[in-house]
Amino acid sequence: MDFQISISGFVALYIFMLAAFAGWVIIGRVPAILHTPLMSGSNFVHGIVVVGGIYALLNASTVQEQVIGFFAVLLGAGNAAGGYAVTDRMLAMFKTSGHPAGHGGHGKTGTVKSIHVKKH
Amino acid sequence: MLILISHIGIGAVDLAAAFLFLYGLHRMSSPVTAPSGIFVAGIGMAVAVLASFLYAFDVGAAARPNLPVNLGLAVVALALGGGVAWWGGRKVAMTAMPQMVAIYNGMGGGAAGAIAAVELFGNKAPGAGALVMTLLGALIGAVSLSGSLIAWAKLDGVINKPVRVKGQQVFNGLVLLLTVAVGVYIVVASADKAALLLTMPMWIYIFFACALALGILMTLPIGGADMPVVISIFNAFTGLAVGIEGYVLQNPALMIAGMVVGAAGMLLTLLMAKAMNRSVSNVIFTNFGDVASTHKQGKIKGELKPTQPGDAGIAMRYAASVIIVPGYGLAVSQGQGKLYEFVKLLQAGGVSVKFAVHPVAGRMPGQMDVLLAEAGVPYDMIFQLEDINDQFATTDVALIIGANDVVNPAARTDKSSAIYGMPILNADYAKQVFVVKRGEGKGYAGIVNQLFYADNCNMVYGDAQAVLIKMIEAVRGLGLPAVA
Numbered sequence: 001m002d003f004q005i006s007i008s009g010f011v012a013l014y015i016f017m018l019a020a021f022a023g024w025v026i027i028g029r030v031p032a033i034l035h036t037p038l039m040s041g042s043n044f045v046h047g048i049v050v051v052g053g054i055y056a057l058l059n060a061s062t063v064q065e066q067v068i069g070f071f072a073v074l075l076g077a078g079n080a081a082g083g084y085a086v087t088d089r090m091l092a093m094f095k096t097s098g099h100p101a102g103h104g105g106h107g108k109t110g111t112v113k114s115i116h117v118k119k120h
Numbered sequence: 121m122l123i124l125i126s127h128i129g130i131g132a133v134d135l136a137a138a139f140l141f142l143y144g145l146h147r148m149s150s151p152v153t154a155p156s157g158i159f160v161a162g163i164g165m166a167v168a169v170l171a172s173f174l175y176a177f178d179v180g181a182a183a184r185p186n187l188p189v190n191l192g193l194a195v196v197a198l199a200l201g202g203g204v205a206w207w208g209g210r211k212v213a214m215t216a217m218p219q220m221v222a223i224y225n226g227m228g229g230g231a232a233g234a235i236a237a238v239e240l241f242g243n244k245a246p247g248a249g250a251l252v253m254t255l256l257g258a259l260i261g262a263v264s265l266s267g268s269l270i271a272w273a274k275l276d277g278v279i280n281k282p283v284r285v286k287g288q289q290v291f292n293g294l295v296l297l298l299t300v301a302v303g304v305y306i307v308v309a310s311a312d313k314a315a316l317l318l319t320m321p322m323w324i325y326i327f328f329a330c331a332l333a334l335g336i337l338m339t340l341p342i343g344g345a346d347m348p349v350v351i352s353i354f355n356a357f358t359g360l361a362v363g364i365e366g367y368v369l370q371n372p373a374l375m376i377a378g379m380v381v382g383a384a385g386m387l388l389t390l391l392m393a394k395a396m397n398r399s400v401s402n403v404i405f406t407n408f409g410d411v412a413s414t415h416k417q418g419k420i421k422g423e424l425k426p427t428q429p430g431d432a433g434i435a436m437r438y439a440a441s442v443i444i445v446p447g448y449g450l451a452v453s454q455g456q457g458k459l460y461e462f463v464k465l466l467q468a469g470g471v472s473v474k475f476a477v478h479p480v481a482g483r484m485p486g487q488m489d490v491l492l493a494e495a496g497v498p499y500d501m502i503f504q505l506e507d508i509n510d511q512f513a514t515t516d517v518a519l520i521i522g523a524n525d526v527v528n529p530a531a532r533t534d535k536s537s538a539i540y541g542m543p544i545l546n547a548d549y550a551k552q553v554f555v556v557k558r559g560e561g562k563g564y565a566g567i568v569n570q571l572f573y574a575d576n577c578n579m580v581y582g583d584a585q586a587v588l589i590k591m592i593e594a595v596r597g598l599g600l601p602a603v604a
Contacts, residue, residue, distance in 0.1 A: 027388060
């Protein structure tokens with residue numbers, strides 16, 4: 001059995017189609033409140049390009065290829081690490097009234113109760 | 121044997137990574153599960169990067185002597201690029217988030233373009249089909265790189281004004297045609313080994329130069345207010361480029377992750393454009409802002425009625441219900457923390473307080489939600505336009521801080537207005553409206569706001585944070601007991 005992956009023609013199109021559909025459906029359900037973290041999160045996901053950069057760099061046989069491959073890994077790593085740092089920071093800030101992060105929120109349960117939690 | 125093991129290892133890990141990306145994005149669709157979502161996706165990324173070093177067991181004969189050096193370079197590039205970007209991402213202020221996303225996105229596009237360049241210069245594409253795909257990925261990646269950098273410069277204020285020249289769209293179209301023509305020439309020339317006008321590497325350089333120029337030329341004429349939509353487009357572009365290069369490298373994890381982002385980015389772009397009541401092509405091809413400045417305003421009835429911050433604060437303390445409409449002006453003065461302090465004071469007095477956030481409040485859809493969350497405001501106090509718009513009519517006070525166009529009733533009534541048809545928050549329906557504003561200036565769209573002249577509206581002039589401090593002082597000064 002051969003484990004070397006070979007994707008050609010229609011198989012590639014099937015993968016692209018299913019992946020595009022998955023992306024469309026997943027994002028379609030995200031509430032507007034999360035649009036910025038989501039843009040940043042999807043930005044992080046395409047940081048996977050760093051893996052392709054590593055492949056290209058390891059297979060570089062000339063100095064020119066090495067230099068360009070180096071930048072591919074450098075930029076890809078920046079995309080992935082930066083995207084993660086920013087998204088994680090943003091998402092960590094979202095809190096409910098039930099668990100205010102050290103900002104008080106006690107002694108006014110009357111008001112808090114009147115605010116219903118939104119369901120999406 | 122080692123080669124077989126490395127193939128199985130990479131295949132299994134990439135399969136897991138693809139699943140973790142999809143599952144992580146899925147978890148990001150709710151504020152409750154979102155933090156774990158990015159963590160799940162992060163694990164996928166970490167294992168995929170580690171596993172990619174297994175490629176070392178399967179390098180071509182030509183590259184084998186370079187392997188120790190290449191491995192070292194890869195580790196250095198990972199540490200350097202990852203480290204600097206991580207540090208930047210941790211340091212950046214939340215208000216500067218859109219330009220940071222633009223930079224990281226440009227890096228991804230650049231990486232995809234660089235991978236394509238390695239394939240092209242190394243003449244590694246196995247056939248015309250693969251070569252076409254490589255060039256396509258290179259074009260989209262390069263456009264995304266240079267375009268994102270221009271978007272960053274605009275959002276960061278390095279470039280202040282849209283650069284517009286007559287006939288620019290035609291010129292951009294010609295540059296695109298030229299790029300495609302060079303690409304076609306590369307494909308044809310490498311197929312029949314015909315005599316070249318220039319050496320092949322030279323043609324590849326020309327191709328990349330054209331593609332980079334195209335990204336710059338496309339983005340320069342677009343105004344700063346539209347940059348979020350543009351960044352979202354380039355985000356989708358980078359995803360597409362990554363997916364295409366994934367095909368060239370025969371890596372399904374790249375194909376899946378890239379295409380998921382490509383589709384998600386496209387949908388997100390459409391949602392944003394819809395929130396601004398504009399089509400995506402309208403954002404890219406028309407010069408928004410020009411229309412507003414040449415448009416003649418109708419006669420405005422009424423006059424501006426200024427009031428003191430303290431009076432407005434006390435009025436809200438005695439109200440039963442308050443809805444706050446925050447805008448970018450609040451973020452500029454860094455007043456979110458003071459705002460929440462004021463809100464807690466009102467809540468302690470038994471006032472029902474809600475936040476109403478317009479889809480395009482801030483510089484990026486959803487950015488205002490992030491800024492409020494940063495100040496500690498619980499997200500179940502934050503309501504989106506469609507959920508709260510009916511409640512203004514039964515609300516005592518609407519407090520508008522640093523927002524303008526998103527509450528302009530002209531969007532409902534004035535057909536000649538540039539923002540006609542844009543969904544707005546119906547703040548003018550509240551019994552009393554207070555507008556905190558730095559001066560009498562116009563909003564981003566450059567349109568006079570009729571709401572400010574309405575009978576039930578009072579203006580509170582001043583920097584948002586300074587005004588809020590005065591409001592807090594005034595309410596504290598009343599010495600009213602808190603309601604348990």
